[in-house]
Amino acid sequence: MAENKKAEKPAAEPGNKKSEQLGQFRDDATGQLMTTNTGTKINDDNNSLKAGDRGPSLLEDFILREKITHFDHERIPERVVHARGSGAHGVFKLYESQSAVTKALFLNDTETETPVFVRFSTVAGSKGSSDLARDVRGFAVRFYTQEGNFDLVGNNMPVFFIQDAIKFPDLIHAVKPEPDNEMPQAASAHDTFWDFISLTPESAHMVMWAMSDRALPRSLRMMEGFGVHTFRFVNAEGVASFVKFHWKPLLGVHSVAWDEAQNISGKDPDFHRRDLWDAIESGAFPEWELGVQIIPEEDEFKFEFDLLDSTKLVPEELVPVQRIGKMTLNRNPDNFFAETEQVAFHLGHIVPGIDFTNDPLLQGRLFSYTDTQLLRLGGPNFQEIPINRPIVPVYNNQRDGHMRQAINSGKTSYSPNTLGGNSPAQAKAAEGGFVSYNERIDARKIRARSKSFLDHFSQAKLFFNSQSTPEQNHIVDALSFELGKVKTVAIRERMLGILSLIDKGLAGGVAYALGLHVPTPETPINKNVPADADIADYESVIFEGSLKKSEPLSMANTIKDSIQTRKVAILAADGVDEKALLAVKKAIEAEGGSVNVIAPRLGFITSKNDEQIQADESFLTAASVLFDAVYVPGGTNSVASIEAEPDAIHFLNEAFKHCKPIAADAGAMQVIEATYFSKKIESDEGVIVSDNANDLAKQFIADIKQHRFWEREKPRKIPA
Numbered sequence: 001m002a003e004n005k006k007a008e009k010p011a012a013e014p015g016n017k018k019s020e021q022l023g024q025f026r027d028d029a030t031g032q033l034m035t036t037n038t039g040t041k042i043n044d045d046n047n048s049l050k051a052g053d054r055g056p057s058l059l060e061d062f063i064l065r066e067k068i069t070h071f072d073h074e075r076i077p078e079r080v081v082h083a084r085g086s087g088a089h090g091v092f093k094l095y096e097s098q099s100a101v102t103k104a105l106f107l108n109d110t111e112t113e114t115p116v117f118v119r120f121s122t123v124a125g126s127k128g129s130s131d132l133a134r135d136v137r138g139f140a141v142r143f144y145t146q147e148g149n150f151d152l153v154g155n156n157m158p159v160f161f162i163q164d165a166i167k168f169p170d171l172i173h174a175v176k177p178e179p180d181n182e183m184p185q186a187a188s189a190h191d192t193f194w195d196f197i198s199l200t201p202e203s204a205h206m207v208m209w210a211m212s213d214r215a216l217p218r219s220l221r222m223m224e225g226f227g228v229h230t231f232r233f234v235n236a237e238g239v240a241s242f243v244k245f246h247w248k249p250l251l252g253v254h255s256v257a258w259d260e261a262q263n264i265s266g267k268d269p270d271f272h273r274r275d276l277w278d279a280i281e282s283g284a285f286p287e288w289e290l291g292v293q294i295i296p297e298e299d300e301f302k303f304e305f306d307l308l309d310s311t312k313l314v315p316e317e318l319v320p321v322q323r324i325g326k327m328t329l330n331r332n333p334d335n336f337f338a339e340t341e342q343v344a345f346h347l348g349h350i351v352p353g354i355d356f357t358n359d360p361l362l363q364g365r366l367f368s369y370t371d372t373q374l375l376r377l378g379g380p381n382f383q384e385i386p387i388n389r390p391i392v393p394v395y396n397n398q399r400d401g402h403m404r405q406a407i408n409s410g411k412t413s414y415s416p417n418t419l420g421g422n423s424p425a426q427a428k429a430a431e432g433g434f435v436s437y438n439e440r441i442d443a444r445k446i447r448a449r450s451k452s453f454l455d456h457f458s459q460a461k462l463f464f465n466s467q468s469t470p471e472q473n474h475i476v477d478a479l480s481f482e483l484g485k486v487k488t489v490a491i492r493e494r495m496l497g498i499l500s501l502i503d504k505g506l507a508g509g510v511a512y513a514l515g516l517h518v519p520t521p522e523t524p525i526n527k528n529v530p531a532d533a534d535i536a537d538y539e540s541v542i543f544e545g546s547l548k549k550s551e552p553l554s555m556a557n558t559i560k561d562s563i564q565t566r567k568v569a570i571l572a573a574d575g576v577d578e579k580a581l582l583a584v585k586k587a588i589e590a591e592g593g594s595v596n597v598i599a600p601r602l603g604f605i606t607s608k609n610d611e612q613i614q615a616d617e618s619f620l621t622a623a624s625v626l627f628d629a630v631y632v633p634g635g636t637n638s639v640a641s642i643e644a645e646p647d648a649i650h651f652l653n654e655a656f657k658h659c660k661p662i663a664a665d666a667g668a669m670q671v672i673e674a675t676y677f678s679k680k681i682e683s684d685e686g687v688i689v690s691d692n693a694n695d696l697a698k699q700f701i702a703d704i705k706q707h708r709f710w711e712r713e714k715p716r717k718i719p720a
């Protein structure tokens with residue numbers, strides 16, 4: 001009789017404590033026989049038990065009942081925000097001990113690799129929405145440290161829309177699909193969002209970020225991450241400092257164009273998820289450096305803004321970011337539901353050496369994250385789900401509840417006790433027990449916003465002024481698009497009022513697109529505003545910050561030194577000049593880029609010297625928006641076929657429109673001549689035509705490093 005042997009479940013990464021722990025739960029049915037959940041082998045999984053050939057199914061059929069019942073209960077509520085996400089495992093390695101500022105062991109110990117699990121997400125869309133929505137991205141990192149889990153639950157933008165957690169349900173209700181018709185999906189371009197924003201001037205700074213190219217990342221691997229709030233570090237002597245957390249991607253920060261984003265949403269709604277998965281599978285592990293801005297406690301009031309206000313960032317010119325370690329994502333999850341869906345992040349998961357501040361947004365979040373898991377994961381034992389377990393043992397007197405896994409032995413589940421030897425005992429600070437920072441609070445209860453939170457525009461201006469001209473144009477375009485989708489003219493006008501307090505040119509550009517006028521000071525933003533909005537005073541606290549520009553805020557200043565994992569399309573057909581094709585392919589692959597040959601149909605193409613070259617995609621399955629650059633090799637017949645292929649010409653026109661590098665052999669000039677942009681190529685950077693494959697490859701690679709030639713958008717209307 002065949003026996004089901006319990007499968008060996010080796011750690012995916014021996015030596016990695018989290019991976020070893022997950023290994024105990026990983027199951028693999030390869031070579032095993034099918035069973036019910038109670039282990040009884042199943043003989044027929046295709047037919048239910050019936051009374052006769054054509055008779056009714058029998059209630060007795062425990063196999064049918066179990067299978068259908070489980071299926072009926074397969075779904076859990078999606079996250080109320082950040083529903084769509086992608087996860088990955090990795091490790092964090094510290095460069096240098098940070099013991100001067102924090103006693104957190106994983107930030108003291110340079111020997112240990114701390115396992116991490118990361119989940120990236122969009123905010124507004126449902127679980128099945130497109131990756132390329134214009135949206136903030138969640139950037140949640142769990143460190144499985146030797147002192148318990150530390151979750152850094154951040155975003156890809158350093159500030160937030162609101163200052164106080166009590167406004168979060170309002171913000172999210174406004175941005176989510178409208179309640180009467182559940183439209184639009186994963187988009188802020190609708191009336192309720194802008195109604196709320198136009199009545200909430202504290203959102204001005206975040207709106208600049210959300211309308212910038214940061215909301216359209218080229219890849220999850222190419223975005224920054226931020227802890228947003230000011231946190232506290234506490235060292236072994238009990239000395240505290242304020243800290244802001246940053247993640248700096250080693251591939252730089254890059255985005256796509258809005259028109260491109262919308263097309264990607266149709267061609268591949270899983271674009272970011274696939275990109276992350278494929279990069280890890282191919283061994284091109286995404287990397288970020290962890291940065292910290294440390295502010296000594298005595299400097300708390302040194303700034304023109306309040307450190308507790310999450311609508312403000314600390315400019316790097318004022319407090320430099322020190323890079324203290326590196327995170328590498330090196331393993332995809334085994335099971336999306338078990339890991340990415342069930343992971344329960346919480347910024348309240350901290351370890352000794354890290355502590356909170358009184359940021360009212362942070363304080364509210366401390367309540368929300370446990371509360372939401374209770375509903376989403378079904379009860380108080382969600383920390384026992386494998387992905388949520390710390391790598392250190394858990395001992396306390398919490399007991400029972402739905403789906404309890406631990407079998408706690410012994411008589412006592414209270415403290416203090418004598419019957420159980422007073423175990424588990426409280427840990428003294430010297431034993432690693434968490435002691436909250438002993439902050440002095442001497443205050444009256446008050447339900448109001450601190451005056452130090454009232455400047456809403458100086459950093460919105462700082463951000464806008466720090467952008468390059470193409471980036472500023474993109475913000476104008478984004479707002480023109482979003483407000484253009486708003487039906488209520490009064491909301492558009494109110495937003496123009498807000499924008500005019502940030503930058504007159506910005507407001508003017510958007511007003512032009514909307515066919516409206518920028519409100520003057522005589523038609524202030526608080527016109528027709530309900531008393532609850534409480535925005536009457538804001539204009540009186542318009543404040544000019546001393547810093548006018550901050551370089552790191554512009555993506556134009558990001559790293560542009562690599563083509564690692566960039567995707568290049570080669571358009572080819574029978575008769576292609578394989579020498580040129582292979583030379584360019586080899587040069588790109590040597591620098592870590594990847595190449596796809598796109599041909600009129602799948603299968604093989606026959607080169608001019610009768611070589612067989614595999615077509616990776618056809619013009620039916622591929623789209624320019626899924627690539628970073630395009631190359632057209634020569635070869636008389638190939639060139640003639642490509643020229644005659646409307647989809648290929650569209651591919652090139654669209655790549656040009658999205659400001660991507662384009663290269664063609666001199667022999668493929670007739671393909672370029674069939675494009676819209678052929679007349680522009682002499683002056684246009686980022687388009688090369690050459691008769692020397694090596695020179696071409698060199699220049700092409702240099703262009704791909706630049707990512708995009710945004711200056712090409714003049715004039716900014718290009719057909720494609």
Ligand code: HDE
Nearest residue numbers: 079082119138139140154155165168228364365368369372
């Ligand atoms: Fe969240 N947020 N949030 N948030 N948040 C959630 O928790 C909440 C805020 C962030 O990949 C929820 O487990 C409140 C800021 C990320 O699983 C929920 C407030 C920042 C994720 C929740 C905020 C974030 C969440 C929904 C205002 C950046 C996804 C599901 C005070 C610093 C984590 C869940 C993942 C998820 C509440 C504001 C980041 C409902 C009340 C600011 C990355 O608990």
